Amino acid sequence: MAEVDSELVVETTHLTKIYQNRQIALNDVSLTIEPGSVLGLLGPNGAGKTTFLRLVLGLHRPTAGGVRVFGTPMTPNSAMLRRRIGYIPTNPQFPKGMTPITYLDYVARLYGLSRDTRKPRLANLIRAVDLLGESGNSISQFSIGMTARLAVAASLLNEPDLLIWDEPTHGLDIEARRSMLELIKKLASEKTLILCSHNLSDVDEVCNHAAVLAQGKLIFQGTLTELKGRIRKNHYELDLEGDQKSISKAVGQLKAIKDIQQVTLRQRRLDLKLSEDILNSQLLASVFNILNENKIVLVSIRSVGQQTEQAYLDLVEKEESRGFTRLYSPQAEAA
Numbered sequence: 040m041a042e043v044d045s046e047l048v049v050e051t052t053h054l055t056k057i058y059q060n061r062q063i064a065l066n067d068v069s070l071t072i073e074p075g076s077v078l079g080l081l082g083p084n085g086a087g088k089t090t091f092l093r094l095v096l097g098l099h100r101p102t103a104g105g106v107r108v109f110g111t112p113m114t115p116n117s118a119m120l121r122r123r124i125g126y127i128p129t130n131p132q133f134p135k136g137m138t139p140i141t142y143l144d145y146v147a148r149l150y151g152l153s154r155d156t157r158k159p160r161l162a163n164l165i166r167a168v169d170l171l172g173e174s175g176n177s178i179s180q181f182s183i184g185m186t187a188r189l190a191v192a193a194s195l196l197n198e199p200d201l202l203i204w205d206e207p208t209h210g211l212d213i214e215a216r217r218s219m220l221e222l223i224k225k226l227a228s229e230k231t232l233i234l235c236s237h238n239l240s241d242v243d244e245v246c247n248h249a250a251v252l253a254q255g256k257l258i259f260q261g262t263l264t265e266l267k268g269r270i271r272k273n274h275y276e277l278d279l280e281g282d283q284k285s286i287s288k289a290v291g292q293l294k295a296i297k298d299i300q301q302v303t304l305r306q307r308r309l310d311l312k313l314s315e316d317i318l319n320s321q322l323l324a325s326v327f328n329i330l331n332e333n334k335i336v337l338v339s340i341r342s343v344g345q346q347t348e349q350a351y352l353d354l355v356e357k358e359e360s361r362g363f364t365r366l367y368s369p370q371a372e373a374a
Protein backbone atom coordinates (compact mmCIF):
# COMPACT_ATOMS: atom_id res chain seq x y z
CA MET A 40 0.00 0.00 0.00
CA ALA A 41 1.33 3.39 -0.95
CA GLU A 42 1.90 6.01 1.68
CA VAL A 43 -1.40 7.82 2.03
CA ASP A 44 -1.05 11.47 2.92
CA SER A 45 -3.97 13.58 4.01
CA GLU A 46 -3.83 15.99 1.07
CA LEU A 47 -6.89 15.77 -1.14
CA VAL A 48 -6.05 14.51 -4.60
CA VAL A 49 -8.88 16.44 -6.22
CA GLU A 50 -11.11 19.15 -4.82
CA THR A 51 -13.63 20.97 -6.95
CA THR A 52 -15.62 23.88 -5.56
CA HIS A 53 -18.81 25.07 -7.24
CA LEU A 54 -17.34 23.89 -10.54
CA THR A 55 -19.46 25.10 -13.43
CA LYS A 56 -19.00 24.89 -17.19
CA ILE A 57 -21.25 26.55 -19.72
CA TYR A 58 -20.36 25.97 -23.37
CA GLN A 59 -20.92 28.81 -25.82
CA ASN A 60 -23.03 30.72 -23.30
CA ARG A 61 -25.91 28.28 -23.63
CA GLN A 62 -25.07 24.65 -22.82
CA ILE A 63 -24.77 24.12 -19.04
CA ALA A 64 -22.61 21.01 -19.04
CA LEU A 65 -21.63 21.15 -15.35
CA ASN A 66 -23.57 22.93 -12.65
CA ASP A 67 -22.05 23.86 -9.27
CA VAL A 68 -20.17 20.62 -8.63
CA SER A 69 -18.26 20.44 -5.33
CA LEU A 70 -16.49 17.11 -5.02
CA THR A 71 -13.50 15.82 -3.07
CA ILE A 72 -11.36 12.80 -3.85
CA GLU A 73 -9.09 11.40 -1.17
CA PRO A 74 -5.79 9.56 -1.74
CA GLY A 75 -6.29 5.85 -2.37
CA SER A 76 -9.81 6.30 -3.77
CA VAL A 77 -10.91 4.45 -6.85
CA LEU A 78 -13.78 6.67 -7.86
CA GLY A 79 -16.37 5.52 -10.38
CA LEU A 80 -17.70 8.62 -12.17
CA LEU A 81 -21.19 7.69 -13.31
CA GLY A 82 -24.03 9.35 -15.17
CA PRO A 83 -26.22 9.03 -18.24
CA ASN A 84 -25.03 10.25 -21.66
CA GLY A 85 -24.50 13.99 -21.66
CA ALA A 86 -24.46 14.20 -17.84
CA GLY A 87 -21.16 16.11 -17.86
CA LYS A 88 -18.64 13.38 -17.02
CA THR A 89 -16.12 14.14 -19.77
CA THR A 90 -16.50 17.86 -19.13
CA PHE A 91 -15.71 17.22 -15.44
CA LEU A 92 -12.61 15.17 -16.33
CA ARG A 93 -11.38 17.79 -18.79
CA LEU A 94 -11.75 20.50 -16.15
CA VAL A 95 -9.81 18.41 -13.62
CA LEU A 96 -7.11 17.98 -16.25
CA GLY A 97 -7.07 21.71 -16.93
CA LEU A 98 -7.99 21.15 -20.58
CA HIS A 99 -10.98 23.48 -20.21
CA ARG A 100 -11.36 26.67 -18.23
CA PRO A 101 -14.29 26.63 -15.77
CA THR A 102 -17.03 29.22 -16.27
CA ALA A 103 -17.26 29.47 -12.47
CA GLY A 104 -15.76 27.70 -9.48
CA GLY A 105 -12.41 25.96 -9.42
CA VAL A 106 -10.36 22.78 -9.30
CA ARG A 107 -7.41 21.93 -7.06
CA VAL A 108 -5.30 18.89 -7.78
CA PHE A 109 -2.88 17.80 -5.02
CA GLY A 110 -3.76 21.05 -3.27
CA THR A 111 -2.72 23.23 -6.21
CA PRO A 112 -5.12 25.15 -8.50
CA MET A 113 -5.40 23.45 -11.90
CA THR A 114 -5.52 25.74 -14.95
CA PRO A 115 -4.74 25.29 -18.64
CA ASN A 116 -1.21 26.55 -17.80
CA SER A 117 -0.54 23.90 -15.14
CA ALA A 118 1.67 21.67 -17.29
CA MET A 119 3.79 20.46 -14.35
CA LEU A 120 0.71 19.53 -12.33
CA ARG A 121 -0.73 17.64 -15.30
CA ARG A 122 2.40 15.49 -15.35
CA ARG A 123 1.21 13.90 -12.13
CA ILE A 124 -1.89 12.65 -13.96
CA GLY A 125 -2.12 9.71 -16.36
CA TYR A 126 -5.06 10.31 -18.67
CA ILE A 127 -6.77 7.96 -21.08
CA PRO A 128 -9.60 9.49 -23.14
CA THR A 129 -12.50 7.40 -24.52
CA ASN A 130 -11.35 5.70 -27.73
CA PRO A 131 -7.71 6.83 -27.55
CA GLN A 132 -6.07 7.57 -30.91
CA PHE A 133 -2.38 7.29 -31.78
CA PRO A 134 -0.23 8.41 -34.72
CA LYS A 135 -0.69 5.55 -37.17
CA GLY A 136 2.81 5.54 -38.62
CA MET A 137 4.45 4.74 -35.27
CA THR A 138 5.16 1.51 -33.39
CA PRO A 139 4.48 1.17 -29.65
CA ILE A 140 8.20 1.64 -28.98
CA THR A 141 8.61 4.77 -31.11
CA TYR A 142 5.40 6.24 -29.71
CA LEU A 143 6.20 5.58 -26.04
CA ASP A 144 9.76 6.80 -26.54
CA TYR A 145 8.38 9.99 -28.09
CA VAL A 146 6.02 10.57 -25.13
CA ALA A 147 8.80 9.81 -22.64
CA ARG A 148 11.01 12.44 -24.33
CA LEU A 149 8.16 14.96 -24.07
CA TYR A 150 8.17 14.28 -20.33
CA GLY A 151 11.88 14.97 -20.37
CA LEU A 152 12.85 11.50 -19.09
CA SER A 153 16.55 10.75 -19.46
CA ARG A 154 17.68 7.89 -21.70
CA ASP A 155 18.69 5.83 -18.66
CA THR A 156 15.21 6.14 -17.15
CA ARG A 157 13.36 5.93 -20.46
CA LYS A 158 14.68 2.65 -21.82
CA PRO A 159 14.08 0.33 -18.84
CA ARG A 160 10.73 1.93 -17.99
CA LEU A 161 9.55 1.57 -21.56
CA ALA A 162 10.61 -2.07 -21.68
CA ASN A 163 8.86 -2.80 -18.36
CA LEU A 164 5.65 -1.14 -19.43
CA ILE A 165 5.52 -2.86 -22.80
CA ARG A 166 5.96 -6.18 -21.01
CA ALA A 167 3.37 -5.29 -18.34
CA VAL A 168 0.68 -4.50 -20.91
CA ASP A 169 1.59 -7.59 -22.93
CA LEU A 170 2.65 -5.79 -26.12
CA LEU A 171 6.13 -7.25 -26.33
CA GLY A 172 5.26 -9.34 -29.38
CA GLU A 173 3.78 -6.25 -31.08
CA SER A 174 6.37 -3.72 -29.98
CA GLY A 175 7.86 -3.29 -33.47
CA ASN A 176 4.55 -3.42 -35.38
CA SER A 177 2.70 -0.42 -36.70
CA ILE A 178 -0.03 0.96 -34.43
CA SER A 179 -2.26 1.26 -37.49
CA GLN A 180 -2.69 -2.54 -37.46
CA PHE A 181 -3.75 -2.61 -33.80
CA SER A 182 -7.05 -4.04 -32.52
CA ILE A 183 -9.14 -2.11 -29.97
CA GLY A 184 -7.66 -4.26 -27.19
CA MET A 185 -4.04 -3.59 -28.23
CA THR A 186 -4.79 0.13 -28.59
CA ALA A 187 -6.27 0.16 -25.07
CA ARG A 188 -3.14 -1.54 -23.70
CA LEU A 189 -0.91 0.98 -25.43
CA ALA A 190 -2.99 3.80 -23.92
CA VAL A 191 -2.48 2.25 -20.48
CA ALA A 192 1.30 2.10 -21.01
CA ALA A 193 1.38 5.73 -22.19
CA SER A 194 -0.68 6.88 -19.21
CA LEU A 195 1.72 5.19 -16.77
CA LEU A 196 4.92 6.37 -18.43
CA ASN A 197 5.52 9.30 -16.12
CA GLU A 198 4.65 7.25 -13.01
CA PRO A 199 1.68 9.51 -12.19
CA ASP A 200 -0.04 9.53 -8.79
CA LEU A 201 -3.50 10.09 -10.23
CA LEU A 202 -5.00 8.12 -13.10
CA ILE A 203 -7.99 9.44 -15.00
CA TRP A 204 -9.32 6.81 -17.37
CA ASP A 205 -12.43 7.52 -19.43
CA GLU A 206 -14.23 4.25 -20.25
CA PRO A 207 -11.16 1.99 -20.02
CA THR A 208 -13.11 -1.20 -20.81
CA HIS A 209 -15.12 0.26 -23.68
CA GLY A 210 -15.14 -2.06 -26.70
CA LEU A 211 -12.95 -4.72 -25.10
CA ASP A 212 -13.70 -8.43 -25.43
CA ILE A 213 -14.22 -10.56 -22.32
CA GLU A 214 -10.57 -11.53 -21.92
CA ALA A 215 -9.20 -8.02 -22.52
CA ARG A 216 -11.78 -6.56 -20.14
CA ARG A 217 -10.78 -9.06 -17.47
CA SER A 218 -7.10 -8.19 -17.74
CA MET A 219 -7.92 -4.45 -17.71
CA LEU A 220 -9.93 -4.89 -14.48
CA GLU A 221 -7.13 -6.92 -12.90
CA LEU A 222 -4.63 -4.21 -13.85
CA ILE A 223 -6.87 -1.53 -12.32
CA LYS A 224 -7.07 -3.53 -9.07
CA LYS A 225 -3.29 -3.80 -8.99
CA LEU A 226 -2.79 -0.08 -9.64
CA ALA A 227 -5.41 0.79 -7.02
CA SER A 228 -3.03 -0.31 -4.27
CA GLU A 229 -0.62 2.49 -5.10
CA LYS A 230 -2.51 5.22 -6.96
CA THR A 231 -5.71 7.24 -6.90
CA LEU A 232 -8.00 6.53 -9.82
CA ILE A 233 -10.99 8.21 -11.43
CA LEU A 234 -12.78 5.86 -13.79
CA CYS A 235 -15.58 7.00 -15.99
CA SER A 236 -17.80 4.10 -16.92
CA HIS A 237 -21.21 3.07 -18.14
CA ASN A 238 -20.48 -0.49 -17.06
CA LEU A 239 -21.74 -0.76 -13.50
CA SER A 240 -20.53 -4.28 -12.93
CA ASP A 241 -16.98 -3.01 -13.66
CA VAL A 242 -17.53 -0.18 -11.20
CA ASP A 243 -18.86 -2.63 -8.65
CA GLU A 244 -15.77 -4.77 -9.04
CA VAL A 245 -12.98 -2.20 -8.88
CA CYS A 246 -14.25 1.05 -7.33
CA ASN A 247 -14.57 1.93 -3.66
CA HIS A 248 -16.19 5.36 -4.21
CA ALA A 249 -18.76 6.73 -6.64
CA ALA A 250 -19.91 10.10 -7.89
CA VAL A 251 -23.08 10.36 -9.94
CA LEU A 252 -23.76 13.23 -12.32
CA ALA A 253 -27.15 13.90 -13.90
CA GLN A 254 -27.82 16.86 -16.18
CA GLY A 255 -24.61 18.51 -15.01
CA LYS A 256 -25.41 18.24 -11.31
CA LEU A 257 -23.71 16.07 -8.73
CA ILE A 258 -26.53 13.98 -7.30
CA PHE A 259 -24.42 11.59 -5.22
CA GLN A 260 -20.91 11.30 -3.84
CA GLY A 261 -19.78 8.74 -1.31
CA THR A 262 -18.59 5.19 -0.92
CA LEU A 263 -19.97 2.42 -3.07
CA THR A 264 -21.41 0.87 0.07
CA GLU A 265 -23.29 4.10 0.80
CA LEU A 266 -24.60 4.15 -2.76
CA LYS A 267 -25.92 0.61 -2.40
CA GLY A 268 -27.28 1.46 1.06
CA ARG A 269 -29.61 4.05 -0.46
CA ILE A 270 -31.73 1.48 -2.19
CA ARG A 271 -34.65 -0.41 -0.78
CA LYS A 272 -33.55 -3.20 1.51
CA ASN A 273 -35.41 -6.26 2.64
CA HIS A 274 -36.45 -7.46 -0.79
CA TYR A 275 -35.81 -11.16 -1.42
CA GLU A 276 -36.32 -13.70 -4.14
CA LEU A 277 -36.67 -17.36 -3.16
CA ASP A 278 -36.64 -20.36 -5.51
CA LEU A 279 -38.71 -23.20 -4.13
CA GLU A 280 -39.22 -26.88 -4.79
CA GLY A 281 -42.39 -28.68 -3.69
CA ASP A 282 -45.90 -29.44 -4.89
CA GLN A 283 -47.92 -26.48 -6.10
CA LYS A 284 -50.66 -27.02 -3.51
CA SER A 285 -48.24 -26.79 -0.58
CA ILE A 286 -46.59 -23.72 -2.10
CA SER A 287 -49.97 -22.00 -2.53
CA LYS A 288 -50.84 -22.81 1.09
CA ALA A 289 -47.51 -21.37 2.29
CA VAL A 290 -48.09 -18.22 0.24
CA GLY A 291 -51.45 -17.77 1.97
CA GLN A 292 -49.76 -18.07 5.37
CA LEU A 293 -47.00 -15.62 4.37
CA LYS A 294 -49.58 -13.07 3.23
CA ALA A 295 -51.09 -13.14 6.71
CA ILE A 296 -47.83 -11.95 8.32
CA LYS A 297 -48.14 -8.24 9.05
CA ASP A 298 -44.54 -7.25 8.35
CA ILE A 299 -44.39 -8.93 4.98
CA GLN A 300 -45.60 -6.13 2.75
CA GLN A 301 -45.79 -8.00 -0.52
CA VAL A 302 -45.83 -11.67 -1.51
CA THR A 303 -45.74 -12.54 -5.20
CA LEU A 304 -45.49 -16.05 -6.59
CA ARG A 305 -44.43 -16.73 -10.17
CA GLN A 306 -44.16 -20.44 -10.92
CA ARG A 307 -41.90 -21.56 -8.09
CA ARG A 308 -40.22 -18.21 -7.54
CA LEU A 309 -41.38 -16.28 -4.52
CA ASP A 310 -40.82 -12.53 -4.28
CA LEU A 311 -40.99 -11.07 -0.77
CA LYS A 312 -40.87 -7.44 0.29
CA LEU A 313 -40.45 -7.04 4.02
CA SER A 314 -41.02 -3.92 6.13
CA GLU A 315 -37.96 -1.66 6.12
CA ASP A 316 -37.78 -1.19 9.88
CA ILE A 317 -37.99 -4.82 10.92
CA LEU A 318 -35.18 -7.18 11.92
CA ASN A 319 -34.99 -9.15 8.69
CA SER A 320 -33.46 -12.30 10.21
CA GLN A 321 -36.40 -12.67 12.60
CA LEU A 322 -38.93 -12.33 9.81
CA LEU A 323 -37.01 -14.64 7.50
CA ALA A 324 -36.97 -17.23 10.30
CA SER A 325 -40.80 -17.17 10.24
CA VAL A 326 -40.71 -17.53 6.44
CA PHE A 327 -38.41 -20.57 6.68
CA ASN A 328 -40.65 -22.08 9.36
CA ILE A 329 -43.69 -21.82 7.12
CA LEU A 330 -41.77 -23.39 4.23
CA ASN A 331 -40.60 -26.16 6.55
CA GLU A 332 -44.11 -26.86 7.89
CA ASN A 333 -45.34 -27.22 4.32
CA LYS A 334 -42.40 -29.47 3.36
CA ILE A 335 -41.14 -27.03 0.75
CA VAL A 336 -37.47 -27.16 -0.20
CA LEU A 337 -35.65 -23.83 -0.45
CA VAL A 338 -33.41 -24.04 -3.54
CA SER A 339 -31.95 -20.54 -3.31
CA ILE A 340 -32.50 -17.13 -1.73
CA ARG A 341 -31.23 -13.83 -3.10
CA SER A 342 -31.33 -10.28 -1.92
CA VAL A 343 -32.85 -8.26 -4.77
CA GLY A 344 -31.59 -4.91 -5.90
CA GLN A 345 -28.62 -4.56 -3.53
CA GLN A 346 -26.54 -3.88 -6.59
CA THR A 347 -24.73 -0.78 -7.75
CA GLU A 348 -26.74 -0.82 -10.97
CA GLN A 349 -30.06 -0.74 -9.13
CA ALA A 350 -28.89 1.99 -6.76
CA TYR A 351 -27.64 4.07 -9.68
CA LEU A 352 -30.86 3.67 -11.66
CA ASP A 353 -32.95 4.60 -8.61
CA LEU A 354 -30.90 7.78 -8.14
CA VAL A 355 -31.00 8.88 -11.76
CA GLU A 356 -34.70 8.06 -12.12
CA LYS A 357 -35.49 10.06 -8.99
CA GLU A 358 -33.52 13.04 -10.35
CA GLU A 359 -35.29 12.82 -13.71
CA SER A 360 -38.73 12.72 -12.12
CA ARG A 361 -37.77 15.72 -9.96
CA GLY A 362 -36.85 17.61 -13.14
CA PHE A 363 -40.19 16.59 -14.60
CA THR A 364 -42.04 17.84 -11.52
CA ARG A 365 -40.13 21.15 -11.65
CA LEU A 366 -41.07 21.51 -15.30
CA TYR A 367 -44.77 20.99 -14.68
CA SER A 368 -45.25 22.68 -11.31
CA PRO A 369 -43.35 25.96 -11.27
CA GLN A 370 -45.08 26.91 -7.98
CA ALA A 371 -43.60 23.84 -6.27
CA GLU A 372 -40.15 24.87 -7.47
CA ALA A 373 -40.58 28.43 -6.26
CA ALA A 374 -41.82 27.32 -2.83
Ligand SMILES: Nc1ncnc2c1ncn2[C@@H]1O[C@H](COP(=O)(O)OP(=O)(O)OP(=O)(O)O)[C@@H](O)[C@H]1O
Nearest residue numbers: 058062063064082083084085086087088089090091
Ligand atom coordinates in the same frame (compact mmCIF):
# COMPACT_ATOMS: atom_id res chain seq x y z
N1 LIG B 1 -17.30 21.41 -26.69
C1 LIG B 1 -18.60 21.44 -26.43
N2 LIG B 1 -19.40 22.44 -26.90
C2 LIG B 1 -20.72 22.49 -26.62
N3 LIG B 1 -21.38 21.59 -25.87
C3 LIG B 1 -20.65 20.57 -25.39
C4 LIG B 1 -19.24 20.44 -25.63
N4 LIG B 1 -18.78 19.31 -25.00
C5 LIG B 1 -19.89 18.77 -24.40
N5 LIG B 1 -20.98 19.51 -24.63
C6 LIG B 1 -22.34 19.28 -24.11
O1 LIG B 1 -22.24 19.28 -22.69
C7 LIG B 1 -23.07 18.26 -22.12
C8 LIG B 1 -22.19 17.33 -21.29
O2 LIG B 1 -21.34 16.61 -22.18
P1 LIG B 1 -20.23 15.56 -21.68
O3 LIG B 1 -19.52 15.07 -22.90
O4 LIG B 1 -19.42 16.17 -20.61
O5 LIG B 1 -21.17 14.41 -21.08
P2 LIG B 1 -20.80 12.90 -20.72
O6 LIG B 1 -21.44 12.63 -19.41
O7 LIG B 1 -19.33 12.68 -20.82
O8 LIG B 1 -21.56 12.10 -21.86
P3 LIG B 1 -21.23 10.64 -22.49
O9 LIG B 1 -21.56 9.63 -21.44
O10 LIG B 1 -22.20 10.58 -23.63
O11 LIG B 1 -19.81 10.65 -22.91
C9 LIG B 1 -23.76 17.57 -23.28
O12 LIG B 1 -25.03 18.14 -23.45
C10 LIG B 1 -22.87 17.90 -24.47
O13 LIG B 1 -23.63 17.94 -25.66
